[in-house]
Amino acid sequence: MRALVTALLLAPVPLAAQVIDDTPRIAVMSAFAPEWNVLQQGIEKAETHTINGNDFIAGTLEGKDVLLVLSGVSMVNAAMNTQIALDRFTVDRIVFSGIAGGVDPAYDIGDVIVPARWGEYLDAIMARETADGFEIPPWMSSAYPNLGMRFVRNQTVLREGLSEPESRFWFPVDPDMLGTAQEVAARVVLPDCAEDGSCLEATPEIVVGGNGVSGAAFVDNAELRTWALEAFEARVLDMESAAVAHVAYANDVPFIAFRSLSDLAGGGEGANEMETFMDLAATNSATVMRAFLAALD
Structure with missing residues (x-):
């Protein structure tokens, strides 16, 4: 027994996470390699810190002190790496740049959407099927139309x-940053052709405002797309932004996301378009985000 007590007393005690860098920085996030590679173009004074196997790059971009963060694909990865960035660095704002699926038929591939708020639309109650249809337990509620057995539930937030x-x-984005995005949208012109010669039917536009939704699923389904439009008036959907918005809200850190449409989430006539226009969409999103960074106070 004495040996066991001695061993426990001598065992290393985990320390609280130490702040690596006390320079106030804007966290500039993206989800996966094609977006991440575009964001790294032009960064200066880069210094890479590896935490849990993931690289966090401190430097300057468009004259601003930034921290480039690869969130990873999915809600869990995005939430985890956002919180790591907030705990280990001095982050005063969060900006996300990446691709997404288009929901609103008014917008097309290549357009950059900057929603005013984000919701976690696939966090759900799976309802019981009865003779009268699908019913959720009486002590639960859902404020939005269901999709079959799937009923949407709210998040429980502590802050x-x-x-x-x-x-x-x-989860709202920061109104001041949204205003800056609106100013930038009026003067940035986006390309309509990819490097391989694939061109869009119309010049992409930048749309500021409206709703975006995120969930742990890649969507290539016309029925779900229609539901997301009708239930949430969503313009765009992805797999990370709402998770980052949730973490930012809980930590009281301003947040905004720029998402360029790489596909129509199942709304197109043929096969999913993401592979064809992914690079163009990632570049368009980064182009608007960089102009936004340059315009920030």
Whole structure:
């Protein structure tokens, strides 16, 4: 017994995460390699820090001190790496740049959408099927139309200053940064052709405002796309932004996301378009994001 107690006393005690860099920085995030590679173009004074096998690159971009963060694909990866960035660096704003699926038929591939708020639309109650249709337990509720057995539920959020957990679906982006994005959208012109010669039918536009939704699924389904439009008035859907918005909200850090449409999430006439226009969409999103960074105070 004495040997066991001695061993426990001598065992290393995990320390709280140490802040690596105390320079206030804008976290500039993307989900996966094609987006990440575009973001690294032009970064200066780069210094790479590896945490849990993931690289975090501190440097300057468009004259601003930034921290490039590869979130990884999916809600869990995005939330985890956002919180790591906030815990280990001095982050005062978060900007996400990447590709996404288009939901609103008013917009097309190559367009850059900058929603005013984000919701986690695939966090769900799987309802019981009865003779009268699908029914959720009586002590639960859903504020949005269901898709078959799937009913959407709110998130329970804790943050500094709340006396009890808050229930919410939408996570707003920062209004000041959204205003800057609106100013930038009026003067940035985006290309309509990829490097391989594939061209869009129309010159891409930049759309600021409206709703975006995120969930743990790659969507290539016309029925789900229609549901996302009708239930949430979503313009765009992806697999990370709402998770980052959730973490930013819980930490009281301003957030905004720029998402360029690489495909129509199952709304196109043929096969999914992402592989054809992924690079063009990633470049368009990064182009708008860089102009936004340059315009920030």
